[in-house]
Amino acid sequence: MLRFLGLRLARALLTMVLVVTFAFVVLRLSGDPALLIMSADAPPEAIAAFRQAWGLNDPIWQQYIRYFAAIFRGDLGQSMRDGRPAIELVAERIPATLALTLPALAMKLGIGIPAGIHAALHRNSFADRAVMLLAVAGFTVPSFVLGLLLVLVFAVQLGWLPSGGQESWRHAVLPVLTLGIGGAAVLARFTRSAMLEVLGQPYMRTALAKGVPWARAVRRHALPNAAIPTVTIVGFMVGSLLAGAVVVESVFSWPGVGRLLVVAVANRDLAVVQCILLLVAATMVSANLAVDLLYGVLDPRLRSAPREATA
Amino acid sequence: MPPLVEIAGLTATFDGVPALRGVDLSVGRGEAVALVGESGCGKSVTWLAALGLLPGKARVAGSVRLDGQEILNAPPATLDALRGGRVAMIFQDPASSLNPVHRIGRQITEALALHRGLRGAAAREEARRLLDRVGMPDSRRRLDAYPHELSGGQNQRVMIAMALAGSPELLVADEPTTALDVTIQAQILELLAEIRRDTGMALVLISHDLGVVAETCERVCVMYAGRIVEETAAADLFAAPAHPYAAGLLAALPPIDGPRRPLAAIPGGVPEPWAMPPGCPYAPRCPRRVAACDEAVPRLATVAPAHRAACIRPLPEGAARELLSA
Amino acid sequence: MSVNDEPLLHAQDLVRRYAVRRGMFGRPAEVRAVDGVSLTLRRGQTLGLVGESGCGKSTTGRMVLGLEMPDSGGVAFRNERMPPPGTPEWRRLRARMAMVYQDPLGALDRRLDIGVQVAEPLEIHGIGTRADRPARVEALLRSVGLRPDQARSFPHELSGGQRQRAVLARALATAPDLLVCDEPISALDVSIQAQVMNLLSEVQARTGVAMLFISHDLRAVRQMSHRVAVMYLGRVVEEGEPDDVLRAPAHPYAQALVSAIPHPGRRGGRIVLKGDPPNPAARPTGCAFHPRCAVAAAVCARDVPALKPRAADRRLVACHVAQGEAAPGAGLPRHALEAA
Numbered sequence: 001m002l003r004f005l006g007l008r009l010a011r012a013l014l015t016m017v018l019v020v021t022f023a024f025v026v027l028r029l030s031g032d033p034a035l036l037i038m039s040a041d042a043p044p045e046a047i048a049a050f051r052q053a054w055g056l057n058d059p060i061w062q063q064y065i066r067y068f069a070a071i072f073r074g075d076l077g078q079s080m081r082d083g084r085p086a087i088e089l090v091a092e093r094i095p096a097t098l099a100l101t102l103p104a105l106a107m108k109l110g111i112g113i114p115a116g117i118h119a120a121l122h123r124n125s126f127a128d129r130a131v132m133l134l135a136v137a138g139f140t141v142p143s144f145v146l147g148l149l150l151v152l153v154f155a156v157q158l159g160w161l162p163s164g165g166q167e168s169w170r171h172a173v174l175p176v177l178t179l180g181i182g183g184a185a186v187l188a189r190f191t192r193s194a195m196l197e198v199l200g201q202p203y204m205r206t207a208l209a210k211g212v213p214w215a216r217a218v219r220r221h222a223l224p225n226a227a228i229p230t231v232t233i234v235g236f237m238v239g240s241l242l243a244g245a246v247v248v249e250s251v252f253s254w255p256g257v258g259r260l261l262v263v264a265v266a267n268r269d270l271a272v273v274q275c276i277l278l279l280v281a282a283t284m285v286s287a288n289l290a291v292d293l294l295y296g297v298l299d300p301r302l303r304s305a306p307r308e309a310t311a
Numbered sequence: 312m313p314p315l316v317e318i319a320g321l322t323a324t325f326d327g328v329p330a331l332r333g334v335d336l337s338v339g340r341g342e343a344v345a346l347v348g349e350s351g352c353g354k355s356v357t358w359l360a361a362l363g364l365l366p367g368k369a370r371v372a373g374s375v376r377l378d379g380q381e382i383l384n385a386p387p388a389t390l391d392a393l394r395g396g397r398v399a400m401i402f403q404d405p406a407s408s409l410n411p412v413h414r415i416g417r418q419i420t421e422a423l424a425l426h427r428g429l430r431g432a433a434a435r436e437e438a439r440r441l442l443d444r445v446g447m448p449d450s451r452r453r454l455d456a457y458p459h460e461l462s463g464g465q466n467q468r469v470m471i472a473m474a475l476a477g478s479p480e481l482l483v484a485d486e487p488t489t490a491l492d493v494t495i496q497a498q499i500l501e502l503l504a505e506i507r508r509d510t511g512m513a514l515v516l517i518s519h520d521l522g523v524v525a526e527t528c529e530r531v532c533v534m535y536a537g538r539i540v541e542e543t544a545a546a547d548l549f550a551a552p553a554h555p556y557a558a559g560l561l562a563a564l565p566p567i568d569g570p571r572r573p574l575a576a577i578p579g580g581v582p583e584p585w586a587m588p589p590g591c592p593y594a595p596r597c598p599r600r601v602a603a604c605d606e607a608v609p610r611l612a613t614v615a616p617a618h619r620a621a622c623i624r625p626l627p628e629g630a631a632r633e634l635l636s637a
Numbered sequence: 638m639s640v641n642d643e644p645l646l647h648a649q650d651l652v653r654r655y656a657v658r659r660g661m662f663g664r665p666a667e668v669r670a671v672d673g674v675s676l677t678l679r680r681g682q683t684l685g686l687v688g689e690s691g692c693g694k695s696t697t698g699r700m701v702l703g704l705e706m707p708d709s710g711g712v713a714f715r716n717e718r719m720p721p722p723g724t725p726e727w728r729r730l731r732a733r734m735a736m737v738y739q740d741p742l743g744a745l746d747r748r749l750d751i752g753v754q755v756a757e758p759l760e761i762h763g764i765g766t767r768a769d770r771p772a773r774v775e776a777l778l779r780s781v782g783l784r785p786d787q788a789r790s791f792p793h794e795l796s797g798g799q800r801q802r803a804v805l806a807r808a809l810a811t812a813p814d815l816l817v818c819d820e821p822i823s824a825l826d827v828s829i830q831a832q833v834m835n836l837l838s839e840v841q842a843r844t845g846v847a848m849l850f851i852s853h854d855l856r857a858v859r860q861m862s863h864r865v866a867v868m869y870l871g872r873v874v875e876e877g878e879p880d881d882v883l884r885a886p887a888h889p890y891a892q893a894l895v896s897a898i899p900h901p902g903r904r905g906g907r908i909v910l911k912g913d914p915p916n917p918a919a920r921p922t923g924c925a926f927h928p929r930c931a932v933a934a935a936v937c938a939r940d941v942p943a944l945k946p947r948a949a950d951r952r953l954v955a956c957h958v959a960q961g962e963a964a965p966g967a968g969l970p971r972h973a974l975e976a977a
Contacts (some may be wrong), residue, residue, distance in 0.1 A: 107619050142582050201407065202402060202404060202407045202408040203407065203408055203409055203410040203411070205408070206362060206402060206408045206409065206410075206470070206473075207403065207410070208364055208394065208399040209362065209364060209394050209395060209399070209401075209402075210394065210395035210399075210421065210425065210473060211391045211392060211393070211394040211395030211396055211422070211426060211477070212391070212395075212421065212425065213387065213388075213391045214387065220421075221410050221413075224412050224413075225410070225411070225412055228412075298412065298456045299411070299412060300411070300412060300459070301411055301457070301459045349826040349827060349828065350826055364679040373716075374917070384729070448912075451756075460915070463690075464913055465913065470724055482935035492690055492691060492778075492853065492914055493689065493853060493855075493897045494893055494894065494897050494909075494910045494914070495689075495913065495914070496897065497893075497896075497897040497907055497908075497909050497910070498837050498909055501907070519826065519827060520827075520899060521827075521899075522898065522900055523899045525899065525900065526899055526900065526907075532799075545728070545779060553915025560827055560828060561830065563827055563828050563831035563832065564827070564831075564855065564856065565856040565857055565859060565860035566856075567856060567859065567883060567898065567900070568880065568883070568884070572833055573838065573839075574831035574835055574860065575831070575837045576828060576829075576831035577828040577831070577832075578832075580796050580798060580799075580828075580829065581826075622959045
């Protein structure tokens with residue numbers, strides 16, 4: 001058990017290091033923060049001074065080592081725009097992002113899973129075909145198109161809901177819907193195929209032959225087995241609680257982590273970008289780890305060896 | 312005394328393709344009947360249809376009476392009470408026929424709760440007693456085991472224990488030993504015989520293995536292409552089969568002793584359900600075929616006392632022996 | 638003819654171990670799937686290998702073909718050592734030996750028609766020219782009882798028996814010296830089993846191919862084999878002429894196997910073994926069969942019996958009691974396991 005966890009943690013750390021390294025290199029090679037943050041017509045001496053102050057003239061590997069050394073001290077760097085610690089900037093945006101992604105997750109689970117189960121139980125019925133059609137539409141349409149469409153209809157034409165900003169709970173409705181619809185669609189399709197697979201298994205027939213009523217067989221025998229593959233997708237959705245709203249936050253001018261990331265990348269605000277990426281990688285990796293452990297709980301076959309080793 | 316189960320004219324169709332074309336079968340109280348045939352003949356479908364276990368898109372018609380009461384297409388509540396209660400069914404691959412995420416104790420107590428109203432500690436104790444009854448060593452610990460932790464033979468014992476939970480009057484065993492090793496097969500068949508002796512339970516044994524059914528059952532029904540083509544006592548079938556298909560099956564078995572020669576294989580294959588020949592479905596492969604065989608499907612007719620065959624030219628008693636030793 | 642006296646293939650003391658992990662968090666354990674098996678195959682003859690699941694017969698078959706390297710022991714084909722898998726010499730040897738599996742649908746590619754699949758070995762080994770291959774394929778299909786027009790069929794369009802014939806045609810494409818058949822008829826209906834067995838015998842008579850016929854079905858093995866070896870938990874426990882072994886099996890396990898053959902017309906009198914087939918990862922000490930043996934004596938739990946000829950009739954049997962080295966005991970149900 002310890003060995004298992006240890007290995008997973010080591011892999012998780014490696015993932016995070018790789019993510020940050022990648023960002024490090026790409027950001028530095030693709031633009032000059034000095035020019036982007038100080039406007040292009042600032043005096044050359046100011047730009048040079050900026051570069052010197054932030055160590056941008058040093059060779060890349062030196063900057064890299066300095067950065068990682070600082071992490072071990074707990075210092076994730078400062079924003080080049082206003083000098084504030086990157087961690088602070090990011091932390092103050094997290095509640096805003098969660099205010100969107102948590103309700104969206106609830107929506108994905110609350111709509112997607114029941115829809116998928118219903119479709120599987122009534123295979124080839126009108127309800128099944130309708131759910132599948134809607135699901136395909138839901139995850140094919142890109143989120144920004146969906147968001148803009150919703151804005152067009154509900155904010156511009158009907159005037160029911162505001163189109164941007166974060167003033168009241170009403171401002172959250174459209175972004176949450178945009179986020180939730182795509183995820184619910186994916187989950188519906190996935191749950192449906194997991195359920196169909198399980199419903200066709202011999203142990204379902206055994207349960208019925210035992211005299212278990214159909215509804216109970218579905219609840220007690222089918223669902224627990226269908227949950228196993230479904231957990232993978234849900235885990236992924238939980239892992240993207242922080243990073244999954246980048247596009248939506250931009251479309252709706254929602255002041256969350258995603259929006260901060262977009263601005264920071266545009267400005268090559270290195271420390272902020274790296275800090276966000278570290279955070280996102282950590283969230284995703286933890287979610288995956290939790291899913292792996294959850295598999296062990298849901299599927300007893302993973303916990304102990306099978307009885308026969310046939311030759 | 313009316314038979315325990317009486318099936319008459321049972322038909323089953325999937326998307327317009329018939330799988331059962333009129334099956335007549337009866338099982339007496341405490342009797343052991345075998346249903347033998349090759350893949351696709353409908354032997355499993357017959358009992359799945361009788362118990363309402365076929366998927367919804369199947370169209371089932373005919374009559375199935377349990378103790379005189381019609382149960383075909385009965386309302387779900389009736390069937391739920393009946394299945395696992397008066398009539399229990401066990402299946403071929405025990406490893407995949409048990410729910411992998413439930414402990415076996417729970418799977419047995421579920422049946423006990425449904426049919427004997429037992430719960431909690433009483434149910435657990437009864438489940439343990441059932442596991443002992445089916446010869447599972449270390450029954451108390453095994454209650455908490457998962458199916459994948461047990462062997463194929465042990466899983467089949469669990470299935471039998473689950474089936475016995477409702478004290479059934481009839482156990483339908485669908486190829487119960489096919490997926491098991493030969494020595495384990497012997498154990499399971501022995502167990503079924505023992506249970507029958509103790510409880511007087513009737514048994515329907517579905518199998519493709521003629522030898523297995525010969526040792527366990529009193530009466531054998533041979534199926535081909537969705538119909539019963541021969542029905543008689545087990546000893547009579549093996550000594551003097553009347554239907555050419557049954558004779559052909561017996562002749563195709565590799566002999567245990569005697570000179571070695573090419574096996575008397577039946578030529579050709581089973582016709583596809585959507586491409587049935589007119590008249591007798593076995594005619595294209597039958598060495599005794601005549602023109603009249605293609606005209607109409609033969610009905611099951613008596614050829615000897617308690618011996619019926621669906622053939623217009625059944626084998627007379629001596630002839631079969633010739634065929635077998637040819 | 639002296640060339641027929643020399644064995645085509647000889648396997649000596651084959652051992653094959655696997656590491657098996659117990660569950661997600663467990664420690665790996667070692668499983669000895671094959672534990673010292675020797676066998677000989679001769680031209681035109683069939684050796685039947687019988688046993689239940691976990692006895693190692695399939696693994697033995699793969700080692701005989703050279704698909705797996707034994708951990709110790711060796712295989713000599715035509716007096717030359719079997720080269721390691723993947724080497725050019727090994728690839729050339731593929732033309733001399735072929736395998737027929739239990740599941741014909743799984744052994745065939747679903748997306749290629751069988752004409753293409755039967756021709757594939759010809760292409761790989763450069764047999765014949767492009768021009769004459771279709772004729773060769775046609776001849777091969779006819780030789781297994783298929784019609785030439787079925788070359789255009791896909792596997793799912795054929796019946797189980799026809800698929801197995803197609804697999805056989807492909808196996809025979811390079812006119813191999815050796816055919817390893819691993820449960821070739823178990824997945825087929827009884828009437829088709831007879832057809833395929835007849836076909837295999839006929840092919841052997843016609844081409845002189847040697848066969849290793851692996852099966853759990855003693856009747857089929859008797860029909861097909863000139864010699865039979867009974868395996869239990871990775872070792873051969875008895876070997877001899879099929880009629881001798883079936884009429885008077887010497888090893889207690891072979892006795893149980895023979896008595897378990899369903900007999901139309903027999904009632905009762907079957908030897909019913911207690912317990913389950915053993916787990917290769919939890920091997921008993923001494924003779925692997927002793928926990929289930931009705932006549933096990935004290936020595937059986939200590940010493941592994943060697944496979945050697947019995948004094949009375951030269952039957953090869955690995956059993957202390959059958960060899961007369963120990964008096965029959967009353968069985969030893971409680972047993973120790975070998976240290977993992």
